[in-house]
Structure formats: C-alpha cells, structure tokens
Amino acid sequence: xxxxxxxxxxxxxxxxxxxxxxxxxxxxxxxxxxxxxxxxxxxxxxxxxxxxxxxxxxxxxxxxxxxxxxxxxxxxxxxxxxxxxxxxxxxxxxxxxxxxxxxxxxxxxxxxxxxxxxxxxxxxxxxxxxxxxxxxxxxxxxxxxxxxxxxxxxxxxxxxxxxxxxxxxxxxxxxxxxxxxxxxxxxxxxxxxxxxxxxxxxxxxxxxxxxxxxxxxxxxxxxxxxxxxxxxxxxxxxxxxxxxxxxxxxxxxxxxxxxxxxxxxxxxxxxxxxxxxxxxxxxxxxxxxxxxxxxxxxxxxxxxxxxxxxxxxxxxxxxxxxxxxxxxxxx
Amino acid sequence: xxxxxxxxxxxxxxxxxxxxxxxxxxxxxxxxxxxxxxxxxxxxxxxxxxxxxxxxxxxxxxxxxxxxxxxxxxxxxxxxxxxxxxxxxxxxxxxxxxxxxxxxxxxxxxxxxxxxxxxxxxxxxxxxxxxxxxxxxxxxxxxxxxxxxxxxxxxxxxxxxxxxxxxxxxxxxxxxxxxxxxxxxxxxxxxxxxxxxxxxxxxxxxxxxxxxxxxxxxxxxxxxxxxxx
Numbered sequence: 001x002x003x004x005x006x007x008x009x010x011x012x013x014x015x016x017x018x019x020x021x022x023x024x025x026x027x028x029x030x031x032x033x034x035x036x037x038x039x040x041x042x043x044x045x046x047x048x049x050x051x052x053x054x055x056x057x058x059x060x061x062x063x064x065x066x067x068x069x070x071x072x073x074x075x076x077x078x079x080x081x082x083x084x085x086x087x088x089x090x091x092x093x094x095x096x097x098x099x100x101x102x103x104x105x106x107x108x109x110x111x112x113x114x115x116x117x118x119x120x121x122x123x124x125x126x127x128x129x130x131x132x133x134x135x136x137x138x139x140x141x142x143x144x145x146x147x148x149x150x151x152x153x154x155x156x157x158x159x160x161x162x163x164x165x166x167x168x169x170x171x172x173x174x175x176x177x178x179x180x181x182x183x184x185x186x187x188x189x190x191x192x193x194x195x196x197x198x199x200x201x202x203x204x205x206x207x208x209x210x211x212x213x214x215x216x217x218x219x220x221x222x223x224x225x226x227x228x229x230x231x232x233x234x235x236x237x238x239x240x241x242x243x244x245x246x247x248x249x250x251x252x253x254x255x256x257x258x259x260x261x262x263x264x265x266x267x268x269x270x271x272x273x274x275x276x277x278x279x280x281x282x283x284x285x286x287x288x289x290x291x292x293x294x295x296x297x298x299x300x301x302x303x304x305x306x307x308x309x310x311x312x313x314x315x316x317x318x319x320x321x322x323x324x325x326x327x328x329x330x331x
Numbered sequence: 332x333x334x335x336x337x338x339x340x341x342x343x344x345x346x347x348x349x350x351x352x353x354x355x356x357x358x359x360x361x362x363x364x365x366x367x368x369x370x371x372x373x374x375x376x377x378x379x380x381x382x383x384x385x386x387x388x389x390x391x392x393x394x395x396x397x398x399x400x401x402x403x404x405x406x407x408x409x410x411x412x413x414x415x416x417x418x419x420x421x422x423x424x425x426x427x428x429x430x431x432x433x434x435x436x437x438x439x440x441x442x443x444x445x446x447x448x449x450x451x452x453x454x455x456x457x458x459x460x461x462x463x464x465x466x467x468x469x470x471x472x473x474x475x476x477x478x479x480x481x482x483x484x485x486x487x488x489x490x491x492x493x494x495x496x497x498x499x500x501x502x503x504x505x506x507x508x509x510x511x512x513x514x515x516x517x518x519x520x521x522x523x524x525x526x527x528x529x530x531x532x533x534x535x536x537x538x539x540x541x542x543x544x545x546x547x548x549x550x551x552x553x554x555x556x557x558x559x560x
Contacts, residue, residue: 049467072471080467086460089482098478099468150469 008057035206085143087131238296341533367438375446400444409507429510437504442494453486
C-alpha cells in the first residue's frame with residue numbers, strides 16, 4: 001500500500017474540512033478523488049503530498065508513518081501538480097531543474113532530464129524563455145514537465161483536465177502513460193464523473209470532507225440496446241435489464257444495498273437475476289459486509305453479518321443475485 | 332544670498348579637486364552605512380522569514396513591536412548604545428565608543444527593524460503556492476524559504492534600500508556614539524551638522540551634494556544587481 005490514512009482530520013480554524021476514517025490507495029493504480037467544489041479534494045491531495053498536516057490521525061506511505069521529521073522523504077517520492085500551477089519567476093530551465101537540484105542530481109544529468117521532460121510535453125523550444133513570458137497552456141505544460149522530470153512514485157494532480165487546451169490534454173495523457181508504464185501511482189481530483197470513470201481504477205468520493213459510500217458502486221461501462229419492449233444495458237459480459245429512459249448512457253451503477261443475495265433463484269418482480277459465485281467477503285463497518293459475487297461482471301452486494309450467517313454462505317459457494325431494473329442508475 | 336551661490340561653487344571645487352578630507356569622510360560614510368545595512372539584511376531577512384512562517388504564541392505582538400521599532404528615534408538609539416559602550420557600561424571594556432564600529436552598531440539597530448518589517452510585508456504578499464510548489468518539488472524548508480525570498484526579491488531589495496536610506500544620512504546616533512572625530516569617525520551627516528554650525532557653508536554643501544549622489548548611486552547599483560534567478 002503506498003498510502004494508508006487512518007482517522008485523518010484537517011481543520012481550517014474551527015471548520016473541519018477533511019475527516020477520513022480510513023482510506024488506502026493501491027500502488028500502481030489510478031485513483032480518482034471525486035466530489036463537488038469545496039468537498040475537500042484539494043485538501044486530501046495536499047495531505048497526501050505532505051503539504052498539509054492533519055490536526056490528528058495518521059498517514060503512512062509504503063508502510064512508514066509520516067511525521068513532521070520524515071515528511072521531507074515523502075515529498076521526494078510524491079509530487080503535487082496544482083490546479084493552476086505556479087512557475088517560479090525565472091527561466092523555464094530553472095523551473096524544471098528546481099526539484100532535481102533539490103535532490104542534488106549531478107549537473108550533467110539535470111540538463112538531460114530537463115530536456116527529456118520538456119520534450120515529452122512538447123516545450124523543448126521554451127527552455128531558455130522566462131516563465132513569466134509563457135502563455136497559459138505553455139505554463140501548464142512546463143509545470144507538468146517539472147513534475148515529470150522528478151519521476152515521482154506518486155503523482156498527485158488537482159483537477160488536471162479542467163480548462164486545458166488540446167495540447168495540454170495530450171501532454172497529460174503522455175504523462176499518465178509514462179507514470180503507469182513505470183509502475184507509478186496516479187491520484188487526481190475531478191468533478192467530472194465521465195472522466196473519472198474513463199480513467200480510474202478506484203474512485204474515492206468526498207462530500208463535505210467525508211468519504212461517501214460511493215454512489216458509483218457496481219459501476220459498468222457498456223452500451224444500451226432495445227429489443228422490442230425491453231431496454232437492456234450490455235456490458236459485454238452481462239445484459240442488464242434497465243428502465244427505458246436509460247437508452248442514452250455509456251455508464252450505469254447499481255447500489256450495492258439494492259442487490260439481494262440468495263442460495264436459490266428468487267420468485268419476484270425483479271427483472272435481473274444472475275447466477276454467480278461468491279468470491280470475497282469483507283467487513284465494511286461493524287456488522288456490515290461487502291460481498292463480491294462474480295456473475296459475468298463482478299458485483300458488490302452489501303448485507304449484514306447476520307444475514308450472511310443465516311444464509312450459511314461462504315467464499316466459493318454458488319449464489320444468485322437479484323435486483324430490479326429501476327435500481328439501475330445512469331451516470 | 333551670495334553666500335549660498337559661493338557655497339555651491341566652493342562645493343564644486345572641493346569635489347572636482349578631490350579634496351582629501353571630503354573623500355575620507357565619504358569613504359567612511361559608505362563603509363559604515365553599507366556595513367550596517369549588510370548586517371541588518373543578514374540578520375533581518377532570515378528573521379522576517381521566521382516571523383512570517385513560524386507559528387509561535389505572541390507572533391503578532393513581536394511583529395507589532397518590530398513595526399514600532401521602525402520609528403525608533405535615532406538619538407535614543409545613540410543614547411542606549413552609548414550607555415552600553417561607555418567605560419562604565421557593560422561593554423565598556425571593548426573600547427568601542429567613539430569608533431566607526433560603534434557607529435555601525437547604532438546604525439545596525441536602526442536599520443534592522445526596517446528591513447524586517449518591510450520584508451515581512453513583502454513575504455506576506457507572496458502567493459502561497461510558491462512555498463507549496465517548492466516543497467512538493469522536494470525543496471527543504473530552508474530551500475523553500477529561499478525560493479519565496481527570491482520570488483519577492485524586488486520588494487526585499489526595496490526593504491534593504493529603505494534600511495540604507497535610514498542610516499546613510501543619520502546624525503543622532505552617529506554623533507553620540509561616533510564622537511564626530513575628524514579623520515576618524517566623522518560621517519557626511521555629522522560633518523554637515525558640524526560645518527553648518529561653524530558657518531562653513533561651502534564645505535557643508537559639498538558634503539550634502541555628495542550624500543545625495545551617494546544615495547542615488549547605491550539605489551542604481553542595487554537595482555542593477557538584483558539577481559535574475
């Protein structure tokens with residue numbers, strides 16, 4: 001686990017801007033922090049970057065607790081790209097070289113790394129220019145190169161794709177590719193659910209500084225289709241019956257509270273009944289479990305510990321899942 | 332009005348003929364005021380960084396105190412330094428009273444609050460992203476502070492210049508602790524005060540002109556020398 005947060009609270013004055021009971025972020029993944037403006041996305045990124053000290057709670061990276069004494073080590077592995085990045089009032093070269101100099105990289109290697117990073121974002125010709133003379137798009141690309149040159153284990157990006165031109169989007173995609181290829185971890189914030197679902201392996205949803213049970217559980221991409229009177233959503237692995245209004249969406253989600261688990265197929269009005277196998281049981285909160293069922297796609301079903309005991313189910317058992325078509329929500 | 336005109340002509344002659352006494356006084360003034368400004372900057376800028384970034388109880392009170400010290404009367408500083416350096420004073424054994432070093436000490440005390448207060452004002456105006464960006468790029472705390480000061484270098488240079496302006500033409504403290512000893516601890520400002528009193532207007536006007544030129548040159552050279560980094 002690169003990041004594990006436990007009971008992290010951040011306060012600005014008396015206001016609690018972030019209160020996270022428990023959060024773990026897998027290495028080598030793309031995690032998206034989603035939520036409306038003011039939900040605490042930027043604050044969470046700053047905590048992960050070692051820039052904001054939680055009022056209490058613990059942050060661990062790579063198994064080591066982060067303290068004010070060793071936060072400098074974290075900052076050498078993790079880099080945050082601000083939503084509106086700032087370039088220092090010097091040359092483009094000095095900007096991109098800044099972090100390398102802080103790491104005492106030999107001079108000859110610095111030039112090479114700077115040129116390489118600038119080339120990735122298509123800004124090699126700007127190297128000798130002063131940062132203040134750049135256009136908005138150039139500024140953002142140079143800031144991206146500045147982070148890329150450090151080859152961080154974790155790259156944190158605050159709303160990276162908000163208000164950016166096409167070249168910057170392309171540069172960012174290059175960077176995402178480079179980080180992924182190197183086994184690095186990407187964490188970025190956005191309020192755009194479509195973008196989140198296109199790129200993310202994991203989605204963290206924040207509302208008023210707290211982790212929300214994701215409204216996007218059992219999230220599937222696919223295409224809607226209509227056969228006669230029936231509307232379906234085809235994920236490529238399963239066909240899910242949906243209300244007719246869903247004919248336009250490329251993503252759906254089904255609340256894990258709304259899926260029933262049973263040993264035998266249920267006789268009910270619910271249109272979706274799938275046979276599958278129980279593959280994992282995890283305690284979500286005290287007495288409440290998340291159970292993974294693979295039935296073509298992998299579904300998460302939430303139920304109490306007591307219900308599961310009464311059903312007498314365990315990992316590996318064949319099970320049925322049942323949900324109504326009206327439980328299927330578009331994104 | 333003739334004596335004024337005569338004074339100006341005499342001043343021109345004294346300056347252009349490189350009158351040794353005029354140049355000795357100018358050289359000493361430059362040495363003590365630049366020395367004091369340099370020391371005040373070396374102490375004041377880091378202090379301003381600490382007062383801006385540090386979090387400790389009573390921080391705002393300290394800043395208010397520094398702001399108040401900007402208006403410290405020069406004669407009060409002269410008096411205090413005199414008290415410390417005089418034979419009976421706690422530092423009397425150092426034999427510093429009536430030396431250029433004593434003038435530097437007094438001027439340092441006068442310039443430091445100005446450098447600190449104006450640098451704090453400059454640093455508080457810096458975009459908070461400067462420090463955050465430096466830190467997230469891997470800079471140490473002192474490295475980030477250095478970057479913040481560099482980002483606001485024009486305002487910091489203005490603070491240094493204000494400190495220099497405070498001391499280069501200062502009379503009260505320099506007179507009390509320097510003693511205005513001819514050829515040894517006489518500065519432009521103290522010499523002007525003395526020569527005016529003696530009725531030597533030409534000499535006083537010559538020194539006054541040089542004092543103004545000195546300030547001008549210092550301002551110009553510092554502006555040119557502001558680092559581009």
